[in-house]
Amino acid sequence: MSHPVTPVQLLLHDAGELDAAEARAVSLHAAGCAECAAQLAELRTLGALVAKGGLPEPQVLRRQRVIAAAFGVSHRRIAWGLALAVAAALLFAVGRAWWPAGRTVPPKPANPWVARHHEALQRLDRRPVELARGPGEPGAGIGSAPIGPEPGDAARAAVAKWEAIAGVRALYPARVPEGMRFRQARVAGDAVEVTFAGGGKSFTVFAGAGDGVERVEGTVVAGTAAGLRFVIVGEGLGAADLKLIRESLERPAPK
Amino acid sequence: MLYDPPIDSTSSTQGPDGDTDLMLRCGGGDRAAFEELLKRYETRLLAFIRSIVRDRGDAEDLFQETFLRVHRAAPRYVPKARLSTFLHTIARNLALNFVQKKREKPVQPVVEPATAEEAGRGVDLDALRTTLAAALSALPPNQREAITLRYVSELPYKRIAEVMGAPMGTVASWVHEGLKTLSPSMRKFGPMAGEEER
Incomplete structure (x- = not known):
């Protein structure tokens, strides 16, 4: 039909x-x-x-599983995170092994001015300053006399040569900690970096730090000597060393 | 009328507890809204996925994946279509992709065991589920999907047509053909038909 x-x-x-x-x-x-x-x-x-x-039965467990997967950190993510961390550690280890011996990474200063100074030195060609040139020669004039705990005339003379560089006065403290020696001085443009080292310790003086550079906590210490401000970036220095350096810096610059 | 009215009424998603509102809240990272959505669609979506993949474990995995996709899509969700359509479409795509990859593996009909509470009601749900699962399993995929979307997911034909990408008349025809095929094996559950007529 x-x-x-x-x-x-x-x-x-x-x-x-x-x-x-x-x-x-x-x-x-x-x-x-x-x-x-x-x-x-x-x-x-x-x-x-x-x-x-x-119609299947509703299940609390089923819903909880979905919620955990949606809002929790998934096992896959954790696995990826671990894999990345291991890869980063391996890269770091390989990088360190590959890094030429003696090549050091300068400590990263917390102070903005020091950071800028660091950057300038990194960016520009950091030429080692030839030592023992005659006083007053442009771009050099840095004395080579080792600076001991109690600088003698040679050290005082070196200071004078340092001061021959325009804008640079009293680049290092009148006294350095026991056992430390002047290691190197490098210039890049108007930035100057002087490093003292010895006994597994070292510290670097950046000359020309402008006004407003004060003491920075940690490994960076600012001091003054005869109105000129210094910034020291130290490695392996203890509180006693820093105190000694600070006291040295606060002495009037040698004349 | 035996069934609830189709959920196509315009008011069902607009209120503060509507699907769209829940989805928008999900997009803002509201965990409670996500839980509520999950609760609302849990059984319907799971049944629909089962009607396609016909394996309990696979269906559970795909159900979870469906909601993970929903969770990820929520921040970008623009309420153009009904959420039920959106959810069923995601589930269907996932399930069909899965079936395509896993084709030809023999499947057992998914039978949901009756709970103690259901057994106590005197309804032989286990028998009904077993028979229905076997009968549905023998249907062509389109009929099985359409019937599940209509009677388990309770989607109106218009929405089923959107989810399945077929004209509404065709979808209704699949439902009719499927029900006709199911009819002989379901006759023994006559008492339920009697209940309906009271």
Whole structure:
């Protein structure tokens, strides 16, 4: 028997998804058609059985697992993090092994002025200053006399030569800690770096530090001598060493 | 009427507890909103994924992946389509991709065991689930998906058509054909049909 209404129309009508005209036509027909009514009833029953038997049980654990995965740090991320850390450590170790012996990384100062000074020295060609040139020679004039605990005339003379460099006065303390020696002086433009070392310790004086450079906590110490400010970047220095250096710097510059 | 009205009414997602609102809150990192969404869609989405992959473990994994995708997409979510459509579409794509990769592996129908509470109600849910799972499993994929989306996920035909990318009439036809095929094996659960008519 043919019907003006198809089962698909019945389903859509039952779901309320037919347009108004079609819905009216289906309603009119279904109201007087026992076969359609029976068919619709069966489809509804089947649908209800599917709804009843097809729905899985909700599980708190399942939801917790999803939430943990969404909001927690995943195991994969942890694994990646560890792998990256190991790779970084290996790179660091290889880098250190490859780094030429004796090549040191200058300590990074906390003071902004010292940082700028450092950068200038890194950027420019850090030429070792030839020592023992005649006094007053441009760009050099740095005395070579080792500076002992109690500088003698030679050291005083060296100071004078240092002071021959424009803008540089009293580049190192009148006294250095016991056992330390002047190691090297380097210039780059108007930046000057003087390093003293000995007994596994070293410290570097950056000359020309401008106003406002004060004591910096940690390994950097600022002091004054005859109105000139010094900044010292030390390595392996203890509190006693720093105190001695500071006291030395605070002495009037030798004349 | 046996079923709840279709969730296509315009008001269902607009209120402070609506899906869209929850999703937007998810995008802002609101964990409680995410939990609420998860709770709302847990069983429906899982059933739908099962209707495609037909393996309990795989379905659970894909269900989790679906919600992880939702969580990741939430900050960029623009409420253009209904959230239910959005969620089912994500789940369907994941499940179909999975099936494509894992094709030809024989699958067992997924049967959900009845809980003690359900067993106490006198409804032979285990039998119903076993029979239904077997019967659904024998259906062509389109019919199985359409029936699950209609009666388990309770999506209106219009939304099912969007999720499955087919015309609404075709989807309704798949549902009808599928139900007709299921009918003989489901007849023994007649008492439920009787309940419906009371």
